[in-house]
Amino acid sequence: MRHVIIGGSIAGISAAKAIRQSDPSAEVAVLSGEKTRPYYRPMIPFLINKGDIDITFEDDLEKRFGFAVAYEKAAGIDVAKKEVRLESGRNISYDRLLIATGSRAVVPAIPGIRGEAVFTLRTAQDARSIGKSAEKARSAVVLGGGLVGIKTAIALRKAGLGVTIVEKLDCILPGKFDRRGSEIISNIVEREGIRVLTGMSIVEAVRAEGELRGVRLSSGDTLDAGMLIVAAGTRPDLDAVKDTGIRTQTGIVIDENLRTSVPDIYAAGDVVEYTDLVFGRPAVSALWTNAEEMGRLAGRNMAGGKAKYEGFLSVLNSSEIFDVPVMAIGLIEPDPLSREYESLVEDNVDSYRKLVFKGSVLVGAVFINDVENAGIYTNLIRSRMQIGGLKEEAIKGSLRYINFIRTVPEQTMSA
Amino acid sequence: MKQIFVRPELCMGCRSCEIGCAVQHSKDKTLFSAVLQSPPPSPRLFVESAEDVKMPVICRHCEEAPCLNGCISGCLYRDEKGFVRRKKERCIGCWSCMMLCPFGVITRDKEKRIAVKCDRCHKLDLPACVNACPTGALQLVDLDEVPKEIRGRAVLSGTRAYKP
Numbered sequence: 001m002r003h004v005i006i007g008g009s010i011a012g013i014s015a016a017k018a019i020r021q022s023d024p025s026a027e028v029a030v031l032s033g034e035k036t037r038p039y040y041r042p043m044i045p046f047l048i049n050k051g052d053i054d055i056t057f058e059d060d061l062e063k064r065f066g067f068a069v070a071y072e073k074a075a076g077i078d079v080a081k082k083e084v085r086l087e088s089g090r091n092i093s094y095d096r097l098l099i100a101t102g103s104r105a106v107v108p109a110i111p112g113i114r115g116e117a118v119f120t121l122r123t124a125q126d127a128r129s130i131g132k133s134a135e136k137a138r139s140a141v142v143l144g145g146g147l148v149g150i151k152t153a154i155a156l157r158k159a160g161l162g163v164t165i166v167e168k169l170d171c172i173l174p175g176k177f178d179r180r181g182s183e184i185i186s187n188i189v190e191r192e193g194i195r196v197l198t199g200m201s202i203v204e205a206v207r208a209e210g211e212l213r214g215v216r217l218s219s220g221d222t223l224d225a226g227m228l229i230v231a232a233g234t235r236p237d238l239d240a241v242k243d244t245g246i247r248t249q250t251g252i253v254i255d256e257n258l259r260t261s262v263p264d265i266y267a268a269g270d271v272v273e274y275t276d277l278v279f280g281r282p283a284v285s286a287l288w289t290n291a292e293e294m295g296r297l298a299g300r301n302m303a304g305g306k307a308k309y310e311g312f313l314s315v316l317n318s319s320e321i322f323d324v325p326v327m328a329i330g331l332i333e334p335d336p337l338s339r340e341y342e343s344l345v346e347d348n349v350d351s352y353r354k355l356v357f358k359g360s361v362l363v364g365a366v367f368i369n370d371v372e373n374a375g376i377y378t379n380l381i382r383s384r385m386q387i388g389g390l391k392e393e394a395i396k397g398s399l400r401y402i403n404f405i406r407t408v409p410e411q412t413m414s415a
Numbered sequence: 416m417k418q419i420f421v422r423p424e425l426c427m428g429c430r431s432c433e434i435g436c437a438v439q440h441s442k443d444k445t446l447f448s449a450v451l452q453s454p455p456p457s458p459r460l461f462v463e464s465a466e467d468v469k470m471p472v473i474c475r476h477c478e479e480a481p482c483l484n485g486c487i488s489g490c491l492y493r494d495e496k497g498f499v500r501r502k503k504e505r506c507i508g509c510w511s512c513m514m515l516c517p518f519g520v521i522t523r524d525k526e527k528r529i530a531v532k533c534d535r536c537h538k539l540d541l542p543a544c545v546n547a548c549p550t551g552a553l554q555l556v557d558l559d560e561v562p563k564e565i566r567g568r569a570v571l572s573g574t575r576a577y578k579p
Contacts, residue, residue: 014484040487040488040489042487042488042509043487043488043489043507046507055488055489056489057489058489058492058502288485288487289484289485289487289511289515292484292485293484296479296484316514318509318510318511318513318514319509319510320507320508320509320510320528323528325508325510325523327510327514329514371510371513371514371523372513372519372522372523373513373519374510374513374514374519375481375482375512375513375514375515375516375517375518375519375521376517376518376519378514378515378517379517400461400463400465400472400519401463401472401517401518401519401520402463402464402465402468402470402472403465405465405468
């Protein structure tokens, strides 16, 4: 059986490993649109400050797992012939195909945005280009206060630049942290010298003789900037599935076995749209951990397995913001008008904890500077276990694995 | 493969395992120098209690390890013996592993700002925690000798006796 995987990042690589582990006789070819060895993509903000750190997968993939990565970009798929068209003009045939093309940065149509000194951050190459440009620039504007924007802003600040984050909504990390969490993180980054402007957009990238001089804001003010980083979100990269009949909405629609609407074609990772476990509606995940899981399950199924994918948490973030650990998991900002949800909060001088319950089921958690045992909460959110009697322990942070054992009802016990 | 098997009904909560673990992961690996070390070495397993149950909670080196699968930096890896270990120099302190470990057995080294977890004392024949346990609540057993069904029941039932 010949498996072809379009995409050489985590979803594609974990699928390739899973295929080979399930079926050692399978032939697996991974096509990567990037020219570099597969790497840990969430690490790329670190390349801005240190372009030479090793962020690649250390596994000798070919030797250990028996598949090779070909550095060729797929141009399209011939579904009838079961062939992938490569940009080089070559075609390769498949018995089963995985689409793991990931996502790409969204660049809004703003006058002056095309041209030098404007960057997105999606690849290791992008990060190194930003790092190089930062050596000369004195100031930078980051468009977008999401996680990528903040991580980029931190890296540029550490490189000594004056940095301003411009976020269109009224708080940073919209959707990724609750309001209070966002406010705390905003205070941390501002304390470290990053300016945060919310409720504002960029209406023009101001250039003189082609050279970037700054940005004009919706308020009418102008900010000087030698660099503009566009971190305004991502969108599934659907180029490869054009004209294939594969069903897409925002992303590729998959079933519970990670199959697309076309036989023998699977999809995994950021390119996919699937059920969010706590929101109960389709979402695009754009997270490493979820892409790894989807790839692994898709690979297993491509090799003949029947793994069922329950869905992901599209909010599942852990990070350090200037030495302060911050985490947000699941449904973190329930509709204030809804009576279905109950939020418990411990807002202290040096730490913040918030838990969101739906009845006796934990559905969301935010932890700032108090992240011990967070995995227990993540697991409770994912498993939708009833923990009504443990709410107090949960918010105080004294919940332990042993409590969790005790709440397993007798009838669910099986080995 | 031999694994650490926890028998909660034998645990009296003495925390000898925690001390054994901390000493083994201290600079000089002796109790006397470990207590003087600053910051003190921390254990990588934890004796927890609830109502009438006590037991050491320890890294399972899961077959599908959420910490390893979710590691974004390439720090965590599975070694040739099957243990989930760290390449310390690659940890960036993002705490993704902590966010994902359902047992809560990954902690932070707040000085070095890296994640700390059980390394199954990979250089020792007998892990330090098992060696330190005076009651047999921690045992090193060959998995094939304890049927899966009994292992599952022993863990989930907490106090109920394990009858081989």
